[in-house]
Amino acid sequence: MNEPYYKAYEKRYQAVFSAGAERWGHSPDDEVLYNTLKSWVEENNLQGKSIIEYACGEGACGVILSELGCIYHGVDISPSAIEKSKKLLQAYPNATVDVFDMVKESAAEKYDAALDCMGFHMLVTDNDRNCYLKNAYDSLKENAPMLFFRESYRQNGTYQGVVHTLAEWEQITGEDYKTLQLRQVRNSDEGGIVEVLVPLLPARAKDKTGYVEEFENIGFDVEKFIEMDSSTAIPHSASIYVRKIKR
Numbered sequence: 001m002n003e004p005y006y007k008a009y010e011k012r013y014q015a016v017f018s019a020g021a022e023r024w025g026h027s028p029d030d031e032v033l034y035n036t037l038k039s040w041v042e043e044n045n046l047q048g049k050s051i052i053e054y055a056c057g058e059g060a061c062g063v064i065l066s067e068l069g070c071i072y073h074g075v076d077i078s079p080s081a082i083e084k085s086k087k088l089l090q091a092y093p094n095a096t097v098d099v100f101d102m103v104k105e106s107a108a109e110k111y112d113a114a115l116d117c118m119g120f121h122m123l124v125t126d127n128d129r130n131c132y133l134k135n136a137y138d139s140l141k142e143n144a145p146m147l148f149f150r151e152s153y154r155q156n157g158t159y160q161g162v163v164h165t166l167a168e169w170e171q172i173t174g175e176d177y178k179t180l181q182l183r184q185v186r187n188s189d190e191g192g193i194v195e196v197l198v199p200l201l202p203a204r205a206k207d208k209t210g211y212v213e214e215f216e217n218i219g220f221d222v223e224k225f226i227e228m229d230s231s232t233a234i235p236h237s238a239s240i241y242v243r244k245i246k247r
């Protein structure tokens with residue numbers, strides 16, 4: 001059976017960890033991430049409340065949200081990332097993580113808030129994006145906030161049509177998702193740099209209208225759309241603050 005394209009991240013994590021790198025994704029020390037989450041938690045009174053993080057990766061946001069006093073549940077489809085995040089979050093008794101497909105599965109309980117940090121843009125077909133947003137919406141209590149942090153964004157020129165398959169997306173973008181590319185990753189233990197050979201992974205940027213339309217179609221109210229400064233994580237991105245309102 002064909003594996004969904006979004007499972008390809010597992011191979012990247014394996015390549016990164018076996019090269020001796022500490023992590024691929026966000027670090028809990030990312031200042032912009034920390035400050036954004038701190039303000040979001042404070043503005044929404046999320047201290048002591050339950051937060052589900054979709055596509056949690058190696059657990060950076062789990063550390064930050066646990067330090068901020070939240071009850072954290074991180075989910076990700078890549079077992080290697082979940083193993084890593086489990087180790088990182090050992091010190092926090094209110095933090096749990098699980099392997100979980102956010103496109104195909106819905107959470108068993110309702111949360112006070114949800115977070116997605118560079119996860120949504122990894123989904124390229126309209127159907128996968130829509131299924132995930134519905135699952136995320138259903139996992140929230142009434143009026144609960146959700147934050148999409150650093151999602152791939154362009155001011156204009158994004159593809160406006162429907163994408164049915166990864167093959168179609170490859171044709172539209174002309175991107176090569178197979179050839180291995182040399183990438184440099186920090187090895188935080190020794191402060192050095194290690195090199196890994198990994199392919200580009202599919203991702204889909206949207207413009208503001210595109211994002212707002214997707215969120216509103218599900219029933220989210222879009223409260224804030226912030227263009228982010230370029231960072232080592234991603235050059236062009238936006239953070240989008242939404243809230244579950246009654247459908």
Ligand SMILES: C[S@@+](CC[C@H](N)C(=O)[O-])C[C@H]1O[C@@H](n2cnc3c(N)ncnc32)[C@H](O)[C@@H]1O
Pocket residue numbers: 006007009010024025026027054055056057058060075076077078081100101102103104116117118119122
């Ligand atoms: C760009 S990484 C971001 C990881 C982490 N949030 C961070 O910022 O460091 C995208 C993550 O999405 C996860 N992912 C992709 N598709 C997924 C799915 N269907 N269900 C759950 N996680 C998924 C990948 O395994 C990967 O960890």
